[in-house]
Amino acid sequence: MFFILYLSLTLTIYIMSTGTVKFFNTTKGFGFITPDEGDKDVFVHANGLIDEINEGDKVNFEIEETQKGLNATNVTVEG
Numbered sequence: 001m002f003f004i005l006y007l008s009l010t011l012t013i014y015i016m017s018t019g020t021v022k023f024f025n026t027t028k029g030f031g032f033i034t035p036d037e038g039d040k041d042v043f044v045h046a047n048g049l050i051d052e053i054n055e056g057d058k059v060n061f062e063i064e065e066t067q068k069g070l071n072a073t074n075v076t077v078e079g
Contacts, residue, residue, distance in 0.1 A: 015063045017042075018078070021053050033059060033072050044072040051077040 017035050019042070024031030029046035031053075042063055044053075048071065053059060058078040064071045 016060070017063050018058065018060050021055050021057045021059060024053050024055060031055075033061060033075070035063075040070065042070045042072045043068075044075055048073040049075045051075065053077060 017037070019033045019035040021044075022032045022034045022041055024044070026046075031044050032041040033044050034041050042061070044061070048061075051059075053075060059075050060078060061072040061075040064073050
């Protein structure tokens with residue numbers, strides 16, 4: 001009898017950033033943040049929020065790279 005053990009190690013790197021909420025749909029629980037650095041928009045899900053956000057809010061957040069792309073986490077409103 002053989003047993004196969006599959007172990008997947010992933011390294012997650014978080015980068016602190018600031019930006020502006022471009023779009024956020026509270027009903028669906030997702031939206032996008034435009035980083036101040038001018039990079040591509042970053043996806044944000046309601047699970048990644050610390051504060052409630054609205055379009056146009058200036059926010060601080062961490063960028064997490066996932067298999068699906070960039071994701072904003074620990075999102076807080078500035079001020």
